[in-house]
Amino acid sequence: MAWDYERLQVHFNERDLKGILAIPLSSRTPPDELTRAFSKNGMYNVKTAYMLGKGCNLDDFHRAWVDIWKANVIPKARNFLWRLCTNTIPVRWLLKHRHLMEIDLCPWCECEAETWQHAFFECERIKNLWVKLGSAEMRKDVGSLSPCDLIESWKDVEKEVMIRARVLRWVEESTNLSKASNRAAAVSLCSSPKRWTPPPIGTIKINADASVMSDGWVGLGVVARNDKGAVLFAASRRIRAWWSIEIAEAKAVVWAISFGSKFGYSNAVIESDCQAIITRLTKEAMYSTDLDLVLGDAMAQSTPYGSIQRSHVRREGNTVAHNLANFIPFDFEQIWENFVPPNVAPYVLMNAIGI
Structure with missing residues (x-):
């Protein structure tokens, strides 16, 4: 599900267009609710109230403060x-x-x-x-x-x-x-592996990644492999959106889960290089933010599976999905069964031999 970009262009100026495209849509169509802006959980907290009361722009909030307190x-x-x-x-x-x-x-x-x-x-x-x-x-x-x-x-x-x-x-x-x-x-x-590892026998591993571009495009990449490292399916998609990187990564995970279900697999490991998304899905902690809207989709899409696990891997171990996310498909979406595009195939081979 995506916004009708051409229609939005007709009715809204560039600033409003970006604001609308930053809002992720959900296939579950949940009811609307009021939430607190600039909050990680959509609820009131003193920090955001203080910043807004002081007239500060949270977009200009220096990253150094986050580094210090974390x-x-x-x-x-x-x-x-x-x-x-x-x-x-x-x-x-x-x-x-x-x-x-x-x-x-x-x-x-x-x-x-x-x-x-x-x-x-x-x-x-x-x-x-x-x-x-x-x-x-x-x-x-x-x-x-x-x-x-x-x-x-x-x-x-x-x-x-x-x-x-x-x-x-x-x-x-x-x-x-x-x-x-x-x-x-x-x-x-060091708890997360740096290399891609095959799933257990009888289970597939679906790697997902996202690429956020500066011109208002988001790329999603998905690849599924079996315990021998053979490619079962792969997909690449480009979407008009101004999402944050976390929302884009969550959308890639949702896409990966839905593809596994469409291809009829019931046991899967969903792997991403975004630690925050994997942690939230593992804990099943839900709040009222845009990100939680997408995570709710991921949980809903997981119900057809008999067994589904979430796994985090370093970026070095997610190179196939990463390159698919940066791939420009012939149309907005392109799917391959049992192979990947030629420029991505070397990364599959490197994963298989452990490089």
């Missing part, structure tokens, strides 16, 4: 990063600026003003600490970035290095606890 470190480290981003660390430059002291020189080198950049990244004594920690790359571009932008730039840094650099300098008494947290995080990250 960081797998002790509370002291999160609080420190929050104070850094809100410019409330009492460095000498700030104290002088607020007329609380007369001298703003760094107490270690006495060469430059003690700004947050100098105190934590640029002082010669501190530079050596970053090098000893093996985290010198985290201070790159510190002179041109705000604290929030700097923290956001750390997203590509190896997680273990990032966590160690955050906490070791400021909470030495909690080092052992921090290392234990890092080891736990490493274990949880």
